[in-house]
Amino acid sequence: MAAETGTPTTLTLKSNDDELFSVAESAAILSVTIRNMVEDGCAGGVIPLDNVDGKTLASVITYMNGISAIPADEEKKKSYRDKFLSDKDFETLADMVLAANYLNMSCLMDAVSAKIAQVMEKKSVGWVRRKFGIENDYTPEEEAAVKEEHKWTFEGVETDDDN
Amino acid sequence: MSDYFPADLLSEILVKLPVKTLIRFTAVSKSWRSIITSAAFIASHLSNNSENQTLLLTRHGKHCKLDQFSLLKASENGNFGINSSSEIEIPFEFPIDYSRIVGSCDGLVCLSNDMFFRNPSIPSIIIWNPSVRNHIVLPNPTINPIESHNVVLGFGGLSSNVYKVVRLVYVRKIDDVGCLSVPPQVEIFSLDARRSWRRLIGGVDVTLWALKSMHCRAYVNGVVHWLAYKPFDENQPRRCSILAFDFDNEVFGEVMPPDELAKEASVSLGIFVIEDSLVIVGSNMVSWNVWMMKEYCVRESWTKLYTIDLLEEITNFVWFWNSGEALLTIRDLGLVVYNPETKETKDPGIYGDPYSFFVDNYVESLVLVRGHG
Numbered sequence: 001m002a003a004e005t006g007t008p009t010t011l012t013l014k015s016n017d018d019e020l021f022s023v024a025e026s027a028a029i030l031s032v033t034i035r036n037m038v039e040d041g042c043a044g045g046v047i048p049l050d051n052v053d054g055k056t057l058a059s060v061i062t063y064m065n066g067i068s069a070i071p072a073d074e075e076k077k078k079s080y081r082d083k084f085l086s087d088k089d090f091e092t093l094a095d096m097v098l099a100a101n102y103l104n105m106s107c108l109m110d111a112v113s114a115k116i117a118q119v120m121e122k123k124s125v126g127w128v129r130r131k132f133g134i135e136n137d138y139t140p141e142e143e144a145a146v147k148e149e150h151k152w153t154f155e156g157v158e159t160d161d162d163n
Numbered sequence: 164m165s166d167y168f169p170a171d172l173l174s175e176i177l178v179k180l181p182v183k184t185l186i187r188f189t190a191v192s193k194s195w196r197s198i199i200t201s202a203a204f205i206a207s208h209l210s211n212n213s214e215n216q217t218l219l220l221t222r223h224g225k226h227c228k229l230d231q232f233s234l235l236k237a238s239e240n241g242n243f244g245i246n247s248s249s250e251i252e253i254p255f256e257f258p259i260d261y262s263r264i265v266g267s268c269d270g271l272v273c274l275s276n277d278m279f280f281r282n283p284s285i286p287s288i289i290i291w292n293p294s295v296r297n298h299i300v301l302p303n304p305t306i307n308p309i310e311s312h313n314v315v316l317g318f319g320g321l322s323s324n325v326y327k328v329v330r331l332v333y334v335r336k337i338d339d340v341g342c343l344s345v346p347p348q349v350e351i352f353s354l355d356a357r358r359s360w361r362r363l364i365g366g367v368d369v370t371l372w373a374l375k376s377m378h379c380r381a382y383v384n385g386v387v388h389w390l391a392y393k394p395f396d397e398n399q400p401r402r403c404s405i406l407a408f409d410f411d412n413e414v415f416g417e418v419m420p421p422d423e424l425a426k427e428a429s430v431s432l433g434i435f436v437i438e439d440s441l442v443i444v445g446s447n448m449v450s451w452n453v454w455m456m457k458e459y460c461v462r463e464s465w466t467k468l469y470t471i472d473l474l475e476e477i478t479n480f481v482w483f484w485n486s487g488e489a490l491l492t493i494r495d496l497g498l499v500v501y502n503p504e505t506k507e508t509k510d511p512g513i514y515g516d517p518y519s520f521f522v523d524n525y526v527e528s529l530v531l532v533r534g535h536g
Contacts, residue, residue, distance in 0.1 A: 094168070101172055109175070117179035125190045132168060137193050146190045149533060152296060153187035 011038070012046045013061070019054030020046065027064040032104035051102040056095040059088075063108060081111040090119055090131055122158045174204060178211040182294040182527045205529040206324070209269055212526055218482070219267055219525035220248075222515035230262055231515070232293065234525060241485030243500045245511065251293045264521055266318030266382050270294055270528025271326055271354075273318035288316070288328060290354060292531040299531070304330055305360050306348045311335040313343055315373040319410045321385030326354040326530075327410050329363075329387070331373060345370045345394060351413065354531075369415050370394070371406045377521045378433035378480055381441060384459075385410050388418060388441060390434050403431045403445070421454045421465035423447060433480040436524075437487070442468070444480050444489075451477060453489070453503075469503040482522040492517045 009025040011034070029035040037047055049057060063084055070076050085093070093116050100108040120128065129136055138146065147154065177185065177199065185208070189196040198204055218235040232251040238244030265273040265288070275288045291298035313333040320326035330350050333343035349363040373379075373389035381388045391406040402425050405418040424431055424445040431445040441456040451471040458464035468487055471477070475493040482490040489501045490511065497517050499508040513520070 097172060097176070098168070101169075113172075113176040114179050116176050120176075121180060121184050125187065128188060128191050128195075132173075132191075134192050134195070136191075138190070143190060146196070150186045150189065153183050157187070 013057060014046045014048045015052055015054040015057040016048075016050050017054050019057065021054075021057060021061055023061050023064060024068075027061075027068040030064050030068060030105055030107070032106075034103065049103070052099045053095070056092075056099045059092070059096060060099055060103065060105075060108070067107070077107075081107070085111060085115045088115070090116070093119070094131075122156065124157050124160055127160045170198070174198065174207065177204070178208045182208075182529055182532075185529060186295060186532065199529070200532055202324070205532070209526065209528045209530070212528065215526065217525045217527070219264070219272065219523050220513065221264060221519070221521045222513070223519040224515055234293075235522075237484075243484050243486065243488045243490075243502075243511070252296075263377055264523055265316045265328065266380070266387065267523040267525055268319045268326060268382065270526050270530050271318075272523075272525070273316075273328055275316055288352075290318075290326065290328070290531070292528065294527045295529060295532045297531050297533055299354075299358070301328065301352055302359060304350060304352075305362070306330070306332045306350050308332065308334050308348075310337070313372075313375065315347075315375045315389060317380065317382075317387035317389070317408055317410075319382050319385060319387050320354075321411050328352040329408050329410070330360075331369070333372060342394065343372050345372065347373075363413060369406065371404055371417060373406045378435075379431075381434040381436050383436045383439055383441060388434055390431050390443075391417075402426065405434065405441075405443075418456075418460060419462040421445070421467075422462075423452070424454070432477075435480070435483045437483050438485050442483055453483075453487070471501060471503070472506045473501065473508070478517065479520070481520045490520075490522065492520060 010022050011025050011028045013021045013023060013028070013034075015021070025038060029038060034047060052060070063081075066080055066084060067077055070080055088096070093112055097109065097112045097116060100112055128134065136143065177188075180188075185199050189199050216237045216239070218237055220233045220235055222231055222233075224231065230253070232253065233248050234251060235248050236246040238246055262274045262276040265275050267273070270292050272291050272293065273288065274291060286300045286303060288301040288304075289298050290301065312335060315331040315333070317329045317331075318326070328351070330352070331347040332349070333345070333347040336342040336344055346369040349369075350360045351363055352358075352360050371391035371393060373391045375389075379390040386407050386409045389406045391404050393402045393404050403420055404425065405420055407416045407418050408414070409416070418441070419425065420431070420443055424443065424447075430448070431443055432451070433444045435442040435444070437455060441459070443454045443456075445452055445454065453468045453471065454465050455468050456465050471489070473493070475496060477491055478494050479492040480489060481492065481498065484490075487503050489503070490498065491501055492498050493508070498511060498513050498515075498520055500511050501508050
């Protein structure tokens with residue numbers, strides 16, 4: 001591997017909308033999916049990542065480079081992750097969690113899902129339905145009954161601004 | 164993104180949400196409701212949450228007999244520290260004041276009000292989840308001897324995910340009111356579909372008197388421990404011991420206390436848990452010593468952690484932090500935190516009737532959420 005030979009190996013990743021990205025192998029193998037390909041010797045040419053679009057992949061690569069530049073210090077890695085995710089909107093976070101899942105990157109997966117949970121915490125039921133594309137299958141009576149039963153959980157909910 | 168968001172990914176996000184938000188989101192759709200209220204999700208939410216150490220504090224005000232429940236967010240480094248405190252609303256009216264905590268396990272709190280007196284026609288035990296604001300009132304127990312008797316309760320549950328209340332009834336001997344008959348009669352309530360009491364017939368080989376007061380009980384890894392006494396007989400003086408009940412296997416056992424405390428002239432004032440190890444506080448009439456059983460059920464592993472060096476009279480031990488710091492009450496002074504390293508006390512800023520303080524571990528959970536099962 002790169003560190004052993006002294007020559008940094010670069011991999012080429014291809015998004016599902018055909019964008020190409022160069023990334024140091026040492027950073028890319030944070031993804032277990034990519035590491036397995038490298039270990040199986042299938043990483044010689046271009047690595048196609050069929051489930052990730054270019055915009056998301058660019059973001060994931062920024063993360064890969066950023067986090068792998070930090071030495072083994074959990075505190076610093078955590079604050080890098082916090083900062084990296086701080087300005088991301090819900091849609092970006094959702095795309096990233098799907099990408100982290102596909103790429104099998106558990107540290108990114110945990111951080112992004114925690115961030116999404118943080119964003120959701122005070123949101124309304126309507127906001128969740130819109131953002132997650134969920135169809136309300138309750139009848140109006142059923143929905144009213146569920147809401148009435150758990151009335152106290154609707155206190156302190158943010159007004160929807162769709163951000 | 165929409166429908167293609169896989170269910171396992173969704174669960175991964177949802178387990179990180181607080182209980183209040185999750186209950187609100189049962190209104191999103193029927194499928195969200197069934198995810199959130201499924202036994203598997205409740206279990207994974209609980210295990211995801213169990214690192215957030217929260218303490219449940221109960222007390223009465225100085226002039227008010229009503230119980231007050233508060234949640235204290237403890238500091239994460241194991242030292243004494245309270246980051247935030249919030250009061251919990253009690254959603255039910257309990258017939259008698261001075262209820263006490265029987266135990267707290269996986270977010271469920273078992274309360275009983277039979278400390279002083281019990282009217283057999285009034286329900287006396289409830290299991291309550293303050294986070295989901297739901298509780299159930301247990302049916303009346305079945306063992307109610309007409310003779311004077313002593314009741315000792317325990318609450319817990321482990322791998323079977325069935326929470327249980329165990330109830331030990333010791334009848335007083337007619338010829339000697341200071342003496343209780345052993346073995347006690349035992350019945351168990353299980354929070355399963357039947358939700359009823361049943362007698363534990365076999366395996367009740369208990370020759371110890373368990374103590375019923377609040378700080379004489381410690382719960383660790385599915386086993387409740389009570390400080391207990393070996394009843395005197397002609398040849399042997401009364402000595403201190405520990406009675407244990409394993410909720411999964413429904414068997415009793417004895418855990419031997421440190422040799423020094425098993426002697427006649429010792430007094431034990433409390434049993435606690437520090438990082439899954441049993442801790443006992445006892446006096447040799449000269450000083451108070453804090454002992455830890457480093458290896459569970461290995462008598463030789465009892466280690467004296469420290470001797471409390473205080474001039475004031477200690478009236479009660481309430482809690483121990485992982486750092487070894489003790490929360491205790493001092494006559495005329497109230498609740499203090501004792502630091503064994505500096506040998507100093509400080510005021511934790513918690514006030515109330517000094518005999519009413521009780522602290523237990525607490526974790527937010529969805530167990531007993533309405534609409535589940």
